[in-house]
Amino acid sequence: MEIICAKTAGFCFGVKRAVELVFSQVEEHKEDKVYTYGPIIHNGEVIKALEDKGVMILHSKEELEEIHGGVVVIRSHGVEKAIYDLLEEKKVKVVDATCPDVKKIHSIVHKESEEGKHIVIMGDSHHPEVQGIRGWVQGEATVVESLQDIEDLSIPESKKCFIVAQTTFNLEKFKDLVEIIKKKGYDISVLNTICNATKKRQEEAKKIAEQAEAMIVIGDVSSSNTQKLYEICQNACEATYYIQTLEDLDFNQLESVKSVGITAGASTPNTIIEEVQNSVRIIF
Numbered sequence: 530m531e532i533i534c535a536k537t538a539g540f541c542f543g544v545k546r547a548v549e550l551v552f553s554q555v556e557e558h559k560e561d562k563v564y565t566y567g568p569i570i571h572n573g574e575v576i577k578a579l580e581d582k583g584v585m586i587l588h589s590k591e592e593l594e595e596i597h598g599g600v601v602v603i604r605s606h607g608v609e610k611a612i613y614d615l616l617e618e619k620k621v622k623v624v625d626a627t628c629p630d631v632k633k634i635h636s637i638v639h640k641e642s643e644e645g646k647h648i649v650i651m652g653d654s655h656h657p658e659v660q661g662i663r664g665w666v667q668g669e670a671t672v673v674e675s676l677q678d679i680e681d682l683s684i685p686e687s688k689k690c691f692i693v694a695q696t697t698f699n700l701e702k703f704k705d706l707v708e709i710i711k712k713k714g715y716d717i718s719v720l721n722t723i724c725n726a727t728k729k730r731q732e733e734a735k736k737i738a739e740q741a742e743a744m745i746v747i748g749d750v751s752s753s754n755t756q757k758l759y760e761i762c763q764n765a766c767e768a769t770y771y772i773q774t775l776e777d778l779d780f781n782q783l784e785s786v787k788s789v790g791i792t793a794g795a796s797t798p799n800t801i802i803e804e805v806q807n808s809v810r811i812i813f
């Protein structure tokens with residue numbers, strides 16, 4: 530069997546940096562508590578390794594309000610401005626691991642909304658990155674993800690719109706939805722804020738899925754960028770399987786295929802990717 534593993538599979542630079550920052554804080558502050566605001570990445574295995582080292586996750590603003598001292602690491606997804614304000618008030622040490630690509634969106638939406646524009650964010654409204662971006666908007670913002678959301682979009686005609694995307698949004702879908710918003714007659718400016726790492730990962734996944742008979746997408750179920758990768762691969766290759774770890778892989782499904790592609794989300798550790806790749810190679 531031919532196995533094609535995506536070169537872009539696994540940790541992107543933003544996730545790698547965030548994870549390394551937490552581990553280095555644990556080493557530097559052996560006497561202090563180290564917290565992350567939200568899970569540092571969407572991957573159970575990495576979170577477990579950090580918890581074993583004593584790192585605690587703060588799940589909400591309320592939990593942050595309760596802490597006294599220690600180090601708080603802001604994860605790569607970023608947080609809303611109100612959290613920075615609270616951290617400053619609490620005078621805890623802050624290590625900001627927000628990905629520079631996300632930071633850029635924060636400052637853009639802050640500036641554009643200050644100038645009176647209505648911000649439209651294309652992404653998942655429940656995702657922490659989108660909530661963080663939303664929290665930098667001064668005034669009105671709408672989060673859209675589907676055709677239905679665009680149909681429901683109602684912004685006063687006098688208002689200019691500024692459109693950005695969650696960094697891991699599906700590029701093709703972004704282009705399509707922007708076209709539809711344009712047709713609604715709004716006065717819009719668009720900035721494609723899908724990050725380069727995501728763009729390359731999605732392009733490569735699509736290319737591999739188009740040529741492979743089966744496709745394996747590895748990532749945590751809570752990882753939004755893995756879900757999008759799955760969407761993209763499934764469009765190109767019907768036999769696409771979403772797994773979190775090797776245990777989820779049903780080898781029977783691969784029995785009659787001659788080529789299999791493998792890709793993984795930005796928060797999937799290399800060890801899991803290699804384990805899957807090696808097992809497929811040994812068995813077939």
Ligand code: F3S
Nearest residue numbers: 541543628630696724
């Ligand atoms: Fe940053 Fe893109 Fe990764 S925004 S965290 S490089 S997926």
